[in-house]
Amino acid sequence: MPVDRLLPTADAHDLIDLTREICDDRLRPVVDDAEAQARFPREIFDLLGRSGLLTLAYPEDIGGGGQDYEVYLQVLEEIASAWMSVAVGVSVHSLTCNPVVAFGTAAQRDRLLPSMLGGATLGAYCLSEPTAGSDVAGISTRAIRDGEEYRLRGTKAWISHAGHADFYTVFARTSDDGGRGLSCFHVPADAPGLVFAAPERKMGLDSDTVGQVIFEDVRVPADDRIGAEGQGMGIALSALDAGRLGIAAAATGLAQAALDVAVRYANEREQFGRRIGEFQGLAFLLADMEAAVASARATYLHAARLKDAGRSVGRQASVAKLVCTDAAMRVTTDAVQVLGGAGYTKDFPVERYMREAKVTQIFEGTNQIQRLVISRDLLRG
């Protein structure tokens, strides 16, 4: 059963219909094989780009879809219920465009946004480093000014789309002044000196190719610095809500997919002469799963609506990220339980869902970091 969605406009309903059609026709038939082979589905991103689904939340006049977060995130949830790696990729791409949209000069916006928001190119977001994960201010990749250029030197870690992206949105250090010493750069994929390490061998989310991106003296024109020197941290923080809400919505879609498989199975599988769904012990597990999915959805949508209304949503975005990803972990784990031995095999998708859920508690700020954000905000009064 498709999720019953309250949407603000008729356009939004059409958009969800289009998303579902594409998911059914083009994502669901290939996801199992692609994930098993850890294949990066570039053609899917091209299709989403052509269909206008890659940059929905950006204004129409610069090439986006002009949709509220309330709508964009529900589209993302639908995509995640079909293919989690793709939903994560859409969220990452969206993040990579933000610095130019929010901090670029008029010239940079004119030069860069048509291709970034046009759907034909894909971005990667280079923030994390081997020694700077949760502690972003610890970034050590350097950008050294050299005339009209910068030279970037250092190693970024855990970069989604590494080696597949067309451009890299990079945060690097222009001074030693901690968080105030970071700057943001736009680096095209063909920049000499940009080197990609072998992809990480991960627990899951295999079609999301993730790897180190090494900057071996990469020359970047000063024109491609986004924002002022030292403004990098502010730029990174400005997109935090968007990224966290994206992962919250994707995690909700993943949980929904797991619940759907579990319910179907409980209606078919028989033991002791009855469908296993007729055993209260199992039926109540399903009820708890549904409650978790529904409350996760309500939580991210509340944050989205606040954001759409122009309120500051730092705390609510962190609450959503925490609630939705923890729900995804629990629901996917329980889905494996509902399927019993079958759930533990690769013949059913729930074991993959469970592995995919785990990473949602880690990236885009670990759930410990979300608690840190929430508690600090509470105590500040």
Added chain:
Amino acid sequence: MNIVVCVKHVPDAQSDRTFDAADNTTEREAVDGLLSELDEYAVEEALKIKEAAGDDTTVTILTMGPAKAADAVKKSLQMGADAGVHVSDDALAGSDSIATSLVLAKAVEKIGGVDLVLTGMASTDGTMSVVPAMLAERLGLPQVTFASELTLDGSTVTIRRDGDVATEVVRASLPAVVSVTDQINEPRYPSFKGIMAAKKKPVQTFSLADLGVDASEVGLDAAWTKVTQITQRPPRQQGLVVTDDGNGGAVLAQFLTMQKFV
């Protein structure tokens, strides 16, 4: 040039399709419907012609059907067609291919100045495949059917038709009616921008009176043939279960031989 694409709104094959017990017609009101998949190829081909021409070529979508059939027009407009014409009239319910072709022909004439009429190779519900030929006959235009490839060259259209025993290349002068197969192209999805743009595109609705068609010529009562009885296809039989009490292999081999698999 002016292209008209005839499309049909059909019951979704994914949902439970049923018949109306009272008159043995396809149940259309209660079920989910969509643009017939086979017609998507005709829409796509028209859009490709328009894009290749790069001029003021217009693509008009024509459908005949109940109110819900407007969705088939909408989907085609979202894919990129320019305008829609929806012929809707209570008297049309139960119309056969002959009546359908009459109404479509009148509508094509009313649209006027048409250079090319494109259709799918069949509807996914009726699967008669005859409407394109009947339509061409009524319009007095050449019919080239089952095109798996189409090229336009000024005043002619050339198609490739792949048959069981031969591949034919057929040429006709324009205007012409061409039906296309599911081999001809890969229909696009609407883009979100296309969805937004479709809302602003003109859709005209015609009644039978608008087309000058008498209600007695269409509908169930005017149909040349009547479905007198319908039997639901029986559910699939359960397969044969072979219990292996030593000679399972032999029983299996016997079964496969009987079914002519080996």
